[in-house]
Amino acid sequence: MSLLVVGSVALDSVFTPFGETADALGGSAVYFSVAASLLHPVRVVGVVGDDYPVEALDLLAPRGIDWSGVERARGESFRWKGKYSYDLQSRETLETRLGVFASFQPKLPAAWRDAEYVFLGNIDPVLQLNVLDQITAPKLVVCDSMNYWIKGQKPDLLKLLRRVDILLVNDGEARELSGDWNIHRAGRWILDRGPRLLVVKQGEYGALMIERDRTFYVPAYPLEEVFDPTGAGDAFAGGFVGYLARSRSVSSAAMRRAMVYGSAMGGFAVEGFGLKGFEGVDAAALAKRVRAFVDLTHVPEAEPIE
Amino acid sequence: MSLLVVGSVALDSVFTPFGETADALGGSAVYFSVAASLLHPVRVVGVVGDDYPVEALDLLAPRGIDWSGVERARGESFRWKGKYSYDLQSRETLETRLGVFASFQPKLPAAWRDAEYVFLGNIDPVLQLNVLDQITAPKLVVCDSMNYWIKGQKPDLLKLLRRVDILLVNDGEARELSGDWNIHRAGRWILDRGPRLLVVKQGEYGALMIERDRTFYVPAYPLEEVFDPTGAGDAFAGGFVGYLARSRSVSSAAMRRAMVYGSAMGGFAVEGFGLKGFEGVDAAALAKRVRAFVDLTHVPEAEPIE
Numbered sequence: 001m002s003l004l005v006v007g008s009v010a011l012d013s014v015f016t017p018f019g020e021t022a023d024a025l026g027g028s029a030v031y032f033s034v035a036a037s038l039l040h041p042v043r044v045v046g047v048v049g050d051d052y053p054v055e056a057l058d059l060l061a062p063r064g065i066d067w068s069g070v071e072r073a074r075g076e077s078f079r080w081k082g083k084y085s086y087d088l089q090s091r092e093t094l095e096t097r098l099g100v101f102a103s104f105q106p107k108l109p110a111a112w113r114d115a116e117y118v119f120l121g122n123i124d125p126v127l128q129l130n131v132l133d134q135i136t137a138p139k140l141v142v143c144d145s146m147n148y149w150i151k152g153q154k155p156d157l158l159k160l161l162r163r164v165d166i167l168l169v170n171d172g173e174a175r176e177l178s179g180d181w182n183i184h185r186a187g188r189w190i191l192d193r194g195p196r197l198l199v200v201k202q203g204e205y206g207a208l209m210i211e212r213d214r215t216f217y218v219p220a221y222p223l224e225e226v227f228d229p230t231g232a233g234d235a236f237a238g239g240f241v242g243y244l245a246r247s248r249s250v251s252s253a254a255m256r257r258a259m260v261y262g263s264a265m266g267g268f269a270v271e272g273f274g275l276k277g278f279e280g281v282d283a284a285a286l287a288k289r290v291r292a293f294v295d296l297t298h299v300p301e302a303e304p305i306e
Numbered sequence: 307m308s309l310l311v312v313g314s315v316a317l318d319s320v321f322t323p324f325g326e327t328a329d330a331l332g333g334s335a336v337y338f339s340v341a342a343s344l345l346h347p348v349r350v351v352g353v354v355g356d357d358y359p360v361e362a363l364d365l366l367a368p369r370g371i372d373w374s375g376v377e378r379a380r381g382e383s384f385r386w387k388g389k390y391s392y393d394l395q396s397r398e399t400l401e402t403r404l405g406v407f408a409s410f411q412p413k414l415p416a417a418w419r420d421a422e423y424v425f426l427g428n429i430d431p432v433l434q435l436n437v438l439d440q441i442t443a444p445k446l447v448v449c450d451s452m453n454y455w456i457k458g459q460k461p462d463l464l465k466l467l468r469r470v471d472i473l474l475v476n477d478g479e480a481r482e483l484s485g486d487w488n489i490h491r492a493g494r495w496i497l498d499r500g501p502r503l504l505v506v507k508q509g510e511y512g513a514l515m516i517e518r519d520r521t522f523y524v525p526a527y528p529l530e531e532v533f534d535p536t537g538a539g540d541a542f543a544g545g546f547v548g549y550l551a552r553s554r555s556v557s558s559a560a561m562r563r564a565m566v567y568g569s570a571m572g573g574f575a576v577e578g579f580g581l582k583g584f585e586g587v588d589a590a591a592l593a594k595r596v597r598a599f600v601d602l603t604h605v606p607e608a609e610p611i612e
Binding site for chain 2: 086087089181182183184185188202204205206208210214215216217218219222223224225226247253256257260293294295296297298299300302
């Protein structure tokens, strides 16, 4: 039983109304792994430059994250710089420097080709396909993407969709990919192109899971203080896929519970700058948060009416 | 046991990408009553001009709506004209003609002063207070408002808040009233000013119920076809208050179920132009929709993990 993620291992510089970070650990594979490792060991495939503080990654290894699939290349690490609006509802990318990521060709260690649960983080769909080609018999493939690839490489993305079980994107991306502003029609459009299931992240409003004949909704955890939305979507993915790997199930019921774990992790992610929101989060804190989620939408039985 | 609503009885002209209506029955009291009457008889207080097609209101009377508190005044009825964006996410008011509503002074028939469940539709807070003054011993007072009153008559609105049990507004209104963009802090701000409970309508994302120590979330019903969002918020209120009146309860559990009835009614409202979405909706259709809502957020028990 194994869980594998491919994605960016980056250095983030983030400005929010409440503070800022400079060259902090970030990237889709990092947020995913920190969240997923609360539920199941994770193997990471990616690349960093020779300027990357790999000792910081090593500090995370005891969580159950195996970084040995992260190649160290000559050159600069992937850097992202962004600024959030006063209400954290929108963000502007100030700078993206691909560095060694520009020529990244993912190579799975031979022993990792047996990966069963796979998360393809938001990278070039050609690379995502390349990773899939290296995996012998995946049990579940979950894939993220973004507007950049939807606009520039739609044919590759559609080719990829035919080989993934679950597409996990935000609502703007689902709308742009399908060309339909109605999220439920957009969902049907996407399910017609391969995935068995679509997960739509909606930020502070929660997330939707659209199956062909059924929809499930999980709210976002109600937080009075949100510090940094960076990585919330990847943390969601980590909770979602991590729970499925842990439960060794791909049933519809397990997917619903996985959505709750995803939303719980998204909440932790935004409660602190960078990865700080996960400090002190252990199995007990996670279990408590999950119970709170179940209460958030619990509809009591009707009282008898005279 | 009685349920009373005060609000506008209007003529709406609505443009959406899918069609338009001209001088159609509308107004907060009308949408509220059509929804609430599926659950409990409703008494309506309002005003119309001598141009109003009162026979159209009479056609709705067999549903259990008592229009005898709607005064007929000389002059023009309240008219609203609006246009929705291509994705129905925003709307522009093209024209508002207050007509007889400008000098409206609500007068409750003497026999209606015993009202127990009261909905104060979105009108001048001074008039809402005026209505409350005429009611002997309300069991539950639910109140709507809008940006116009928040901006122009905040002191009156704050005075009103001290006398209502539940404020029911959309998220933009809750933010504007509290001056806080975080909806959970906004909720606390509002609960500190009188109401026991805040209901926040969030359109296609559903609705939140914020109590002092607990939050409940109900999604919007997943619809692939939405025709006309007009009146959805008032229909939500009709389902919410109608269910509470029917269940003769103001318990927290009843409130949660009332939220589901509210969201169900909001869904019916948007499925057709004007009031058409309610055609053919009977107790059985409503019960079916409510069951579907419970499934929408149902989190299954965990399967055992080896």
